[in-house]
Amino acid sequence: MTSFENIKKLYLTRFPDGEVREDEPMSRHTSFRIGGPVKLMLLPKCSEELKYALNITSGGEVRRLVMGNGTDLLVSDDPLDMAVIKTCDGLSAMRLTDDGIIEAECGALLSKIAAFSLSNSLAGFEFAQGIPGSLGGGLSMNAGAYGGELKDVLLSVSAADEAGNEVELSLGDCLMSYRRSVFTEGKFTALSARLKLVPGDQEEIRGRIEELAEKRRASQPLNLPSAGSTFKRPVGGFAAALIDQAGLKGYTVGGAQVSEKHAGFVVNIGGATCRDVIMLMEHIRETVLRESGIALEPEVKIIR
Numbered sequence: 001m002t003s004f005e006n007i008k009k010l011y012l013t014r015f016p017d018g019e020v021r022e023d024e025p026m027s028r029h030t031s032f033r034i035g036g037p038v039k040l041m042l043l044p045k046c047s048e049e050l051k052y053a054l055n056i057t058s059g060g061e062v063r064r065l066v067m068g069n070g071t072d073l074l075v076s077d078d079p080l081d082m083a084v085i086k087t088c089d090g091l092s093a094m095r096l097t098d099d100g101i102i103e104a105e106c107g108a109l110l111s112k113i114a115a116f117s118l119s120n121s122l123a124g125f126e127f128a129q130g131i132p133g134s135l136g137g138g139l140s141m142n143a144g145a146y147g148g149e150l151k152d153v154l155l156s157v158s159a160a161d162e163a164g165n166e167v168e169l170s171l172g173d174c175l176m177s178y179r180r181s182v183f184t185e186g187k188f189t190a191l192s193a194r195l196k197l198v199p200g201d202q203e204e205i206r207g208r209i210e211e212l213a214e215k216r217r218a219s220q221p222l223n224l225p226s227a228g229s230t231f232k233r234p235v236g237g238f239a240a241a242l243i244d245q246a247g248l249k250g251y252t253v254g255g256a257q258v259s260e261k262h263a264g265f266v267v268n269i270g271g272a273t274c275r276d277v278i279m280l281m282e283h284i285r286e287t288v289l290r291e292s293g294i295a296l297e298p299e300v301k302i303i304r
Contacts, residue, residue, distance in 0.1 A: 023037040
């Protein structure tokens with residue numbers, strides 16, 4: 001029995017109603033709409049399933065990827081011998097505690113948490129309304145926009161280590177910095193988090209959400225598949241401005257293009273492959289380095 005067969009058997013023996021997919025195309029699970037089939041995908045519906053999935057895929061015998069909504073992933077078009085654990089489709093519950101804390105599971109979409117905050121007249125999460133990722137993915141890269149970041153509202157996280165053992169992490173334990181955290185390298189996986197917002201006027205909160213949504217619609221290529229910002233913000237500048245100044249807006253490789261609307265986005269204009277995107281990213285980095293002397297660092301996580 002292969003490792004993947006054993007993982008499937010163990011998982012379904014423990015959770016007979018658990019969802020397991022074999023040879024699952026990752027193009028169905030990434031915002032780029034790019035990615036070949038992975039050997040096995042587990043889709044846990046509760047924290048106990050997630051912890052067990054981590055446990056039976058630990059030890060390094062099989063390559064493992066834990067993902068949320070797939071909004072920052074660029075995945076190879078080739079088949080991958082990998083066990084993927086996707087949290088976004090199941091672990092999405094959230095609640096408001098008696099002391100005004102939002103508790104949300106790792107698979108909850110940031111946009112849904114923003115809507116929940118609005119419905120409870122809580123301010124401070126408006127920045128996340130248009131970020132398409134899940135809470136778990138957002139914690140991994142300390143997601144942020146328009147001057148706000150998750151670390152600004154985070155109190156603590158219930159997490160699991162690489163073997164599925166549950167631990168409690170304070171804000172300090174999470175080591176949140178620009179697009180990084182203790183979750184980035186996969187040594188811990190968030191199960192749920194507690195967020196501290198502040199009471200506010202519901203109409204003012206709604207107005208701020210609508211204002212930021214309009215800014216996104218006006219400036220970002222929301223009509224095309226992408227993984228959001230392709231490169232991290234370099235010290236002392238902005239990636240989009242550097243790419244634009246290098247004359248690369250609209251530059252195309254195969255089905256991948258530097259967005260004509262926002263140079264910080266690489267978009268799939270139709271039929272883009274992982275290779276197209278990587279070749280385009282390499283061209284962008286080489287050109288910007290030559291023109292400005294600044295080395296851009298990818299924000300997109302490449303799986304191949």
